Amino acid sequence: MEAFTTHTGIGVPLRRSNVDTDQIIPAVYLKRVTRTGFEDGLFAAWRKDETFILNHPAYAAGSVLVAGADFGTGSSREHAVWALMNYGFRVVLSSRFADIFRGNSGKQGLLTAQVAQDDIELIWKYLENEPGSSVTVDLVSRTVTAGDIVAPFEVDDYTRWRLLEGLDDISLTLRHEQDVTDFEGRRPAYKPSTTVG
Amino acid sequence: MGVSRVRTSGDGAVSRAPESNAEEVGDVSGTLAEKVWESHVVRRAEGEPDLLYIDLHLIHEVTSPQAFDGLRLAGRKVRRPDLTLATEDHNVPTTPGPITDLVSRTQVETLRRNCEEFGVRLFPMGDAEQGIVHVVGPQRGLTQPGMTIVCGDSHTSTHGAFGALAFGIGTSEVEHVLATQTLPLKPFKTMAINVDGTLQPGVTAKDIVLAVIARIGTGGGQGYVLEYRGSAIRALSMEARMTVCNMSIEAGARAGMIAPDETTFDYLRGREHAPEGEQWDGAVQDWKLLRTDEDAVFDEEIHLDADTLTPFVTWGTNPAQGLPLGDSVPDPEALGDDNEKAAARHALEYMGLTAGTPLRDIRVDTVFVGSCTNGRIEDLRAAAGVVKGRQVAQGVRMLVVPGSARVRLQAEEEGLDEIFTAAGAEWRLPGCSMCLGMNPDQLAPGERSASTSNRNFEGRQGKGGRTHLVSPLVAAATALRGTLSSPADLADEGVDADVDAGVGASKERS
Numbered sequence A: 001m002e003a004f005t006t007h008t009g010i011g012v013p014l015r016r017s018n019v020d021t022d023q024i025i026p027a028v029y030l031k032r033v034t035r036t037g038f039e040d041g042l043f044a045a046w047r048k049d050e051t052f053i054l055n056h057p058a059y060a061a062g063s064v065l066v067a068g069a070d071f072g073t074g075s076s077r078e079h080a081v082w083a084l085m086n087y088g089f090r091v092v093l094s095s096r097f098a099d100i101f102r103g104n105s106g107k108q109g110l111l112t113a114q115v116a117q118d119d120i121e122l123i124w125k126y127l128e129n130e131p132g133s134s135v136t137v138d139l140v141s142r143t144v145t146a147g148d149i150v151a152p153f154e155v156d157d158y159t160r161w162r163l164l165e166g167l168d169d170i171s172l173t174l175r176h177e178q179d180v181t182d183f184e185g186r187r188p189a190y191k192p193s194t195t196v197g
Numbered sequence B: 001m002g003v004s005r006v007r008t009s010g011d012g013a014v015s016r017a018p019e020s021n022a023e024e025v026g027d028v029s030g031t032l033a034e035k036v037w038e039s040h041v042v043r044r045a046e047g048e049p050d051l052l053y054i055d056l057h058l059i060h061e062v063t064s065p066q067a068f069d070g071l072r073l074a075g076r077k078v079r080r081p082d083l084t085l086a087t088e089d090h091n092v093p094t095t096p097g098p099i100t101d102l103v104s105r106t107q108v109e110t111l112r113r114n115c116e117e118f119g120v121r122l123f124p125m126g127d128a129e130q131g132i133v134h135v136v137g138p139q140r141g142l143t144q145p146g147m148t149i150v151c152g153d154s155h156t157s158t159h160g161a162f163g164a165l166a167f168g169i170g171t172s173e174v175e176h177v178l179a180t181q182t183l184p185l186k187p188f189k190t191m192a193i194n195v196d197g198t199l200q201p202g203v204t205a206k207d208i209v210l211a212v213i214a215r216i217g218t219g220g221g222q223g224y225v226l227e228y229r230g231s232a233i234r235a236l237s238m239e240a241r242m243t244v245c246n247m248s249i250e251a252g253a254r255a256g257m258i259a260p261d262e263t264t265f266d267y268l269r270g271r272e273h274a275p276e277g278e279q280w281d282g283a284v285q286d287w288k289l290l291r292t293d294e295d296a297v298f299d300e301e302i303h304l305d306a307d308t309l310t311p312f313v314t315w316g317t318n319p320a321q322g323l324p325l326g327d328s329v330p331d332p333e334a335l336g337d338d339n340e341k342a343a344a345r346h347a348l349e350y351m352g353l354t355a356g357t358p359l360r361d362i363r364v365d366t367v368f369v370g371s372c373t374n375g376r377i378e379d380l381r382a383a384a385g386v387v388k389g390r391q392v393a394q395g396v397r398m399l400v401v402p403g404s405a406r407v408r409l410q411a412e413e414e415g416l417d418e419i420f421t422a423a424g425a426e427w428r429l430p431g432c433s434m435c436l437g438m439n440p441d442q443l444a445p446g447e448r449s450a451s452t453s454n455r456n457f458e459g460r461q462g463k464g465g466r467t468h469l470v471s472p473l474v475a476a477a478t479a480l481r482g483t484l485s486s487p488a489d490l491a492d493e494g495v496d497a498d499v500d501a502g503v504g505a506s507k508e509r510s
């Protein structure tokens, strides 16, 4: 997982609340066997509408999604995070995230930054008035900067540490690889092997 | 925190034996589940979940593709291919020929490529060792007491019948185990399910577990590892014990376990992956310690009387909505709280049933004998014993799907296939089949089945399909009479069924 310290990219104002995971990526895309290539399924239903924000050329290359409250509710599919990241998003700003979505995001390296709704409104206005403008998200100082707006955001310490270090679940365990190797040395010899017998 | 690391007895003394060595199996006082847990802790740190070592990782085509893809993206390898085994089961057709469904075929082909690339042993379709992942592990002797076993499939609890701690995991955990052979795990609570007494003829392991689930509910086991105990459990064969543990997940439990005993050792001795010679003796010594200590305390305990159990069937759309076959479809208004009432009303509507109808009057279209719950040789013997020399009722389709290629071969050696086909049943190739209808074996909308599988959820066996969960004996009798029945109902008609099959402590090989 790539380490995250600070990110600057085009901000996308998504004026919707209660965006659930089925809207982020509809169930029909779940039959795939890869972890990449889900960008075509991101917000698939909405993207059929020409006026949808990502269909606006100025926002199409966005990497900071600025969404309404309660982002990521619904089924726990990890594909929702993959779809956002495959598309190119590194950060989602919202005043409230669904727990499971936030957990899945932290594990995959997508920053879910919790920003007060008043600040979300200000950033929305700024991005709508100046389409294609950049937003800077600094995980070290926990601040979002968009034009003149400087807003603090919340992220729990553990997730922040993991993102700063670029540690996914597996990397975390591999920090203790010696313990695993030591344990393997103590396993009884009679334990079965799938390749012998 | 459910896993008590070191127990304190009444007088405040730690009940760990003084000569004990923390690295060895079974030296910590506690329940069976706690002992297996303790012997697999790789790392323990304050405020963090224990990191547990995984002895066996089973893989199939549905939940593994993204895990392998994740490894590839991160440039990681499979740490222990020698503790990993893959089978093709969920999608495979049970009639000869290739997979026609594109998604299914892609999943199977992806598994093959992944196993090749990462060096994982695979039993593909057509292989003599192929079968449902939870049938293959035990029949090869890979499932042994005291092991930790995981698979991206909730019915991994099956393996607990050997005194292993076995549970289902999600795709990201599959990736974690592939890469590290470990899992960080949250502790669980323990529940004793005591089943004492003697089962009546015609009453089987399936009836025990359906009764347990009806008793504690689909959420009753949430957060628990269940340990099945008592004389009725001890009297069960290994295959019957697997049926019981298999369905633990339907009560919401993480896992189900049964302490190993002579029945377990007899089953294992001589199988491909079982230890041999001195190693066998050493293993058995360790395995004998795998039992809940007298002074250990369960977080929860329930009792069931085996003598009064009768064949059990489900009437609704979750496995807890079950009743003795002699009862009638319940009146939703007479059930528990508002939630339960609403669920029952909804279930009856979906199932097309009216309150008060005797369960025995319910007519079925299809009978399915198979799955990781009841697709083993003893199950097929039990069903064959009932249909032998008789005919499947007019208008009823009976599907018999062995759990593995080996079960199929064994059944054919015993002539069971001929008994089934002579009765008018279909004899199929091994796989998950109608248990979940991912392959062409499905119910049509509105069709009703008596099924030996484990889930009666809406649409599980096909869109709009209606499922009644039953034992193999009930399935077979139902196929003959066309309505939900037990072999005893056949006896009433002057036919005497071999109702003991599959119930006793059979030590037959599968």
Ligand code: SF4
Binding pocket: B089, B090, B132, B133, B134, B153, B155, B371, B372, B373, B431, B432, B435, B436, B453, B454
């Ligand atoms: S038989 Fe059914 S429950 Fe068992 S592994 Fe296959 S699909 Fe899952």
